[in-house]
Amino acid sequence: MKKKYKSLAAVCFSVLILCGCTKSNKSIMRMQKIEEGVASPTTEEELKEAIAKYQQRVADNQLADSQVGIWYKMLAVRYLDAKQYGNALQYFQKAIQIYPTNQNLFYYVGLCAGYMAKASLDFNATGVKTTTEKYNYLKLSESAYLRAIELEPKYGRALYGLGILYVFELDEPEKAIPHLEKLISFDTRNFDAMFVLARAYYVQGEYEKSASLYDKIASQTKSDAKKQEALANKKKALDASYK
Numbered sequence: 001m002k003k004k005y006k007s008l009a010a011v012c013f014s015v016l017i018l019c020g021c022t023k024s025n026k027s028i029m030r031m032q033k034i035e036e037g038v039a040s041p042t043t044e045e046e047l048k049e050a051i052a053k054y055q056q057r058v059a060d061n062q063l064a065d066s067q068v069g070i071w072y073k074m075l076a077v078r079y080l081d082a083k084q085y086g087n088a089l090q091y092f093q094k095a096i097q098i099y100p101t102n103q104n105l106f107y108y109v110g111l112c113a114g115y116m117a118k119a120s121l122d123f124n125a126t127g128v129k130t131t132t133e134k135y136n137y138l139k140l141s142e143s144a145y146l147r148a149i150e151l152e153p154k155y156g157r158a159l160y161g162l163g164i165l166y167v168f169e170l171d172e173p174e175k176a177i178p179h180l181e182k183l184i185s186f187d188t189r190n191f192d193a194m195f196v197l198a199r200a201y202y203v204q205g206e207y208e209k210s211a212s213l214y215d216k217i218a219s220q221t222k223s224d225a226k227k228q229e230a231l232a233n234k235k236k237a238l239d240a241s242y243k
Contacts (some may be wrong), residue, residue, distance in 0.1 A: 069098030073105065077159060080108065085115040103151035105159045110144035113137045138169055149179070159183040163196045173200035174203070191221050198233065207241035210234075 076091035089112040096105045117137035142165055148158035159179045166176035180197035184190055195219050201210035214234035218227045 057066070065098055069095050072098070076108065080112065083115075085112040085119070088112050089113055089116060101151060103148040103158070106144045106148035106151065107155065107161070110148065110158065110161055110165075112142045113141035113144060114161070114169070117141065117169065138165065141165055142170070154182075154186055156183055156187050160193050160196070163193065163200070167196055167200050167203070173203045176200045177204070189220065191217050191223075193224055195226075195230070195233075198230075198237075202233075202237055202240070207237045211237035211241065 029037045033182055036063040072091050072095035076088045076095060079085070079088035079091065087232045089109060090107055092108045092112065096102070096109070099105060114137070120131055120137055121135035142162070145158045145162040145165065147163070148155050152158070160183060163176040163180040163183070166172045166179075177197065177200050180193055180200065183193045184197065187193065198210045198213040198217070201207070201213065214230045214237060218234065221227050221230070
């Protein structure tokens with residue numbers, strides 16, 4: 001019963017810290033000493049007892065931090081499902097502070113930042129096509145996707161998100177090509193990724209590659225709409241190659 005009580009106390013304590021409602025270090029240390037019954041150990045036995053007690057506190061706090069990180073992610077997903085991307089982004093960031101090697105969290109940061117970039121309009125009507133805020137969100141999205149891929153090289157959703165970002169948002173199709181080529185090398189029927197890659201080839205002037213990929217889509221997809229779109233784009237690519 002005592003162990004459960006301490007674990008609950010540790011969770012509450014970590015929540016207060018993570019939410020910014022903290023006391024001074026001196027107050028925290030004083031509270032810890034009272035709770036653990038440790039004042040100023042001097043003898044060998046007192047020191048060993050104090051170490052054992054504080055080691056348990058560390059374990060409790062680690063468990064509490066882990067649980068808080070899970071709650072941050074759950075709350076962020078709730079906001080994401082509600083399409084409240086700014087709030088979702090905020091809590092995914094908090095979760096990353098606890099789980100800095102979780103590729104899924106970085107993917108979601110990239111996704112949310114991309115949506116926030118679209119919401120960053122020129123509200124002051126300055127006439128600037130791309131605001132600083134929008135560009136910053138796009139670069140945040142890029143860095144998050146890249147980190148997700150660094151952690152999981154075959155992370156399909158992150159590779160696709162990065163391809164979309166480079167081709168349609170940052171106007172850097174040459175950067176999209178290697179990521180999309182990698183994606184379709186193991187996800188061989190990802191026609192959405194193929195369309196984006198074929199578009200990147202086209203913009204880069206690689207018309208034959210573009211036409212060939214559109215032809216592959218048309219021959220393999222079961223969707224009549226995608227087949228017709230692929231054939232129409234194939235014709236455009238071939239026409240461009242003859243000029």
